[in-house]
Amino acid sequence: MARNVIDVRVSRRVLWIGGDAYPLQHIARARQLVWWPPKRSRTVIRFVRQVIGLLCAVSLLGALTRNGADATQAALPSVLLLAGLAFFLYRLVTKLRQKPVYRLVLDTSNAATTAVVSHHEWQITNLIQMIMEAIDNPQAEFAFQVENLHIGDKITQYGDHNTGKRVGL
Numbered sequence: 447m448a449r450n451v452i453d454v455r456v457s458r459r460v461l462w463i464g465g466d467a468y469p470l471q472h473i474a475r476a477r478q479l480v481w482w483p484p485k486r487s488r489t490v491i492r493f494v495r496q497v498i499g500l501l502c503a504v505s506l507l508g509a510l511t512r513n514g515a516d517a518t519q520a521a522l523p524s525v526l527l528l529a530g531l532a533f534f535l536y537r538l539v540t541k542l543r544q545k546p547v548y549r550l551v552l553d554t555s556n557a558a559t560t561a562v563v564s565h566h567e568w569q570i571t572n573l574i575q576m577i578m579e580a581i582d583n584p585q586a587e588f589a590f591q592v593e594n595l596h597i598g599d600k601i602t603q604y605g606d607h608n609t610g611k612r613v614g615l
Contacts, residue, residue, distance in 0.1 A: 454562065454573060455589040456580040461552075463561045464594075468552060470581050475553040476574045478567075479560075483544035493538040500530040547595065550574065563595040 452464040461468040508523040548570045550562040564570055569592050580586040 450594055451591055452562070452594045453589065454592055455587070456577070457587050459580075459584060461577060461580070466561070468554065468561075470577075472554045472556075473552055473577070473581060474555060476577045477551050477553070478570050478574060479549045479551055480567075481547045481549070483546065484541060486542060489538065489541045493534055496534045497531065500527065500534065504530070552577075562592050564592055565595065566593070569593075 453462070454464075455462050456470070459470045461470055461473065504523045504527045507526065511519045511522060545565050546567075548564055548567045549560050550564075550570045550573055552559050552561050562570065562573065569590075573590065573592070576586075576588050576590065580588065
């Protein structure tokens with residue numbers, strides 16, 4: 447998940463989000479969507495299953511290497527067990543620490559576009575209110591900075607030609 451701070455502003459009846467421009471008269475609706483992380487109970491159950499599978503695999507490997515094994519071959523199951531446990535524990539902690547993600551979705555006459563993604567619900571709520579006020583009031587102008595999240599790969603494509611791919615973190 448890459449993070450960057452982008453400027454969101456309205457000037458002369460145009461909503462600017464970073465380098466993207468949305469004329470206010472073409473915005474039909476601004477809404478907030480929420481992505482919730484996986485349920486904690488499912489994450490813990492998956493971790494327990496992975497650890498049980500790892501213990502079965504390591505015990506099988508230990509039984510196979512026990513007959514006529516030297517010291518390095520006898521230590522291999524223990525090393526694999528510790529490495530596997532560390533890896534599964536790391537994945538468990540990162541999954542349990544995930545926060546919900548809030549998206550600002552702009553519905554235009556053409557399509558719905560996710561414009562901003564943030565961990566902070568108040569930022570998205572404030573943006574929606576300010577955008578709706580700017581649509582109602584032609585003289586309204588504002589500027590706001592948002593910590594935008596980029597999740598996954600971003601593929602730029604025009605027509606049937608792929609012009610580039612930026613890999614997400």
